[in-house]
Amino acid sequence: MGVTWEDLTEGTKAEPREFGPLTRTDFVRYQGASGDFNPIHHDEEYAKSAGFATVFSVGMLQAGILATYATDWLGAADVRRFGAQFREQVWPGDTLTCTGEVTKRYEDGGERFVDLELVCTRQTGGTAIKGWATFVAQ
Amino acid sequence: MVNKNAVGQTGEPFDLVVERGKIREFARATKSQNPEYLDDPTPVSPPTFLVSSVFWAPPGAARWGDLQLDMRRVLDGGREFVFHGPPPAAGTKLTSQSRVEDIYEKEGKRGGTMTFVVTVQEFRDEAGNLVAEMRSTAIETGKPPTEG
Secondary structure (H helix, E strand, O other): OOOOHHHOOOOOEOOOEEEOOOOHHHHHHHHHHHOOOOHHHOOHHHHHHOOOOOOOOOHHHHHHHHHHHHHHHHOHHHEEEEEEEEOOOOOOOOOEEEEEEEEEEEEEOOEEEEEEEEEEEEOOOOEEEEEEEEEEOO | OOOHHHOOOEOOOEEEEOOHHHHHHHHHHOOOOOHHHHOOOOOEOOOOHHHHHHHHOOOOOOOHHHHOOOHHHEEEEEEEEEEOOOOOEOOOEEEEEEEEEEEEEEEOOOOOEEEEEEEEEEEEOOOOOEEEEEEEEEEEOOOOOOOO
């Protein structure tokens, strides 16, 4: 994607990027694509019966959006690890902001790698996803 | 209550094919406009794409029944995907198998005792090489959490 090993020194940050506001349709579309049909993400009555105010997003949707942000930056074929930990839930109407930073740069077995710290934040400032990734750097 | 005897159990292996149309659908659903997914005739799959392997899984692929999780109280704690090369591209045939790796408890701040269930799903190519791993953490809360 045009970003090279020389550019990716430790502390290098990607341009932050906004996604959303997310809609119930976004949740349903992701559920259809992923095959996770847990009704808590689209069935209002079910979500309420489980003690929630309304339906909420699939954790893997915002994780997938954070992965999109990372692969748009460093290339789809070069990812070797992507992890996501779910923090705050994401609700209909939320706008998400993704940020990323190179935390480590190293060579291993003749290949060059960078480790990233990734964060997906809600408009409230709360963290929705704490992510991490490793990419091969060309 | 989670059945802790489920640790070490493996699911039934199953085959799947990584498909271009499915990659496109998944990329769109995760708000990607990346031509590497959308325009390349043999695109690699997005980092979290292998969650959709559930569409290929037979009923015995994951031991959720044996775990006895109460799905109304289950939260998705997180995932990690590891690739031993570029992510599998459209047209790749894979064989997948899951196993329950670990079950442990933690005291939650608001939800009572939380039970963490870690499962690993391996993906191998036709030569038997390990191509990708997906590690998932499911959390059964003591009671349904409310909006923070």
